[in-house]
Amino acid sequence: MSSTTVSTEIGSKSERAYAAIREKILGGEYTPGYRLVLAKLAEDLGFSVVPVREAIRRLEAESFVTFERNVGATVAGIDPTEYLYTMQTLSIVEGAATALSAPLITGSDIARARAVNAAMRESLAHFDPIRFTALNLEFHSVLFENCPNPHILDLVHRGWNRLQALRSSTFNYVPGRASESVAEHEALLKLLESGAGADDVERAARAHRAATLDAYLARNAGGQQDAPLHEKAPLARSL
Amino acid sequence: MSSTTVSTEIGSKSERAYAAIREKILGGEYTPGYRLVLAKLAEDLGFSVVPVREAIRRLEAESFVTFERNVGATVAGIDPTEYLYTMQTLSIVEGAATALSAPLITGSDIARARAVNAAMRESLAHFDPIRFTALNLEFHSVLFENCPNPHILDLVHRGWNRLQALRSSTFNYVPGRASESVAEHEALLKLLESGAGADDVERAARAHRAATLDAYLARNAGGQQDAPLHEKAPLARSL
C-alpha cells in the first residue's frame, strides 16, 4: 500500500497509527492472539504512545482487537460464534442497503457487476481464493453503494471489515459454496433487472448471505465441537 | 492531586469523563452547538486533558458530538436529515432484534409490556411527555432485549442513544401520534401472543417506527423548507 505517500504525510499521527496497525492486522503480520504492547508499537511505528493508544481504542471499538484494562490489547481471534453474529448482522444491514440501493441502480452498474461475477467464476476455475474474495466485495459493493442512507452504509462497511478481521475467506471456506454463490449472484442481478420491489430484493440479499452461513454451520455440525453453534443455528435461518 | 484514589470511584478517568459529558449532553446542560473545549472540560471535571480527549473521541464515534481537527468538538445538533437516517436505521435493526426476540419472549414479558403501555396511556392523559418517552423505551426494551445476537442489540442501543442525543422527544412531537403509538403497541403485543412468525413480527415492528417517521415527515411537508426531506421521504416508507 502507501502508494508513495509524499513527503507531507497526511492525517494526524493517531490516524496514521490506526491505519498502519489495521493494515498489519488485515495483512496477517499481526495474527490473532498477538499482543499489541503500546510502547513496542510506538517504537515500531515511530510514534509516541499517546496516538498509538488512541488508535488502539479505535480498533477496539471496531472489534479488531480486544482490550483489557491495565493489561493491554490483543488481536481479536477467529471465533465461530462471533462469525455467526457478524454474518447475521450483515445479512440484515446489507439486505436493507441493497434494497434501498435497488431503485437507484443503473444499467451500467448491473453490467459492471455481471463482469465482476464473470471474473469470480474465472478465479474460481483458477483456484484463486484471494482474488475471489476481493471480487466478491466488489460485486456486492456495486449493489449496495447507492444506498442513500449513510448510517446504514456505514454499518455495512463495518460488517465487511469485521469479516476481513475474522479472516473469513480462509476461515469459513466450504467446498462447493463458492460456485453456488456465483450462481446466486446472477439470480440477484436478474431480480434487479426485473425491477422487483424492495421487499423482494431485501429477501434475496439476505438469503444469499444466510446461505453462506448455513453452509458453514452445516459443515461444522458434522465436525466435533458442535454444541454451542447448534444452539444458535436457528438464528441464522430465522431471517 | 489524586493522592488518595478512593475505592468508591470506579472505572478509569476516561470512562468517568465519558459518562459525565454524556450525561450533561443528554441532560441538556450542554445544548447542541455548545463548544466542548478540552482544557475547560478537564478543569470542570477535575481530570486532565488526556482522558477527556479520549472521552470526546468516543462520543464522536457515537455521534454525540462532531469533531474537527485542530478546532475541537461541538455538541451535535438537531438535524431533520439525521433524524430521518437514524429512524430508518433503527426501524431496520430494531425490527430484526424484535423478530429475533419474539420466539424467546415469555408471558410475563408481555404482561409487563402491557402494564408499561397502560402507564403510557395514563401519562398521555396527564400530558407528561418526559414520562411517556421513558416508558416508550421501556416498552420496546421488553420486546427486543431478548435478542440473542449482541451485535444487533448493540446497534439498537446506539440508535436509541442517538435519538436521545437528537432530543427527539421534543423535536419530533406530532399531535395525535402518541395515542396512535399506544394503540399500535397493543396490536404488537397481540401479534406476539398469537405466536406469529419472525417475518410478521419484523414487519410490524418496522411499520410501527416507520409510522412515527411518516407522521413527522407529513407534518414537515406542510411546513416551510420541505424540499430536501421530500426528496428522501420515499426511503421512510420503502421498508
Place this chain on the structure above:
DNA sequence: AAGTACGAAATCGTATACGATCAAGTTTGC
C-alpha cells in the same frame, strides 16, 4: 471603504515522565 496581510490568542496534537495496577515468579512459613 473594502480587501488583504499579518500577528496574537486560543486550541488542539503529541512527546515525555511518572505513578498505578496487574501477572508472574520467588520466597517464606507451616
Place this chain on the structure above:
DNA sequence: GCAAACTTGATCGTATACGATTTCGTACTT
C-alpha cells in the same frame, strides 16, 4: 511438599509541557 504472602517486572493510565495549527482581530494598502 504445598500454600500464602511478598517481590519484581512489565504494562497501562494520566499529568504536564510544549510545539503545531487554526481562528480572529487589527492594521495596512489600494
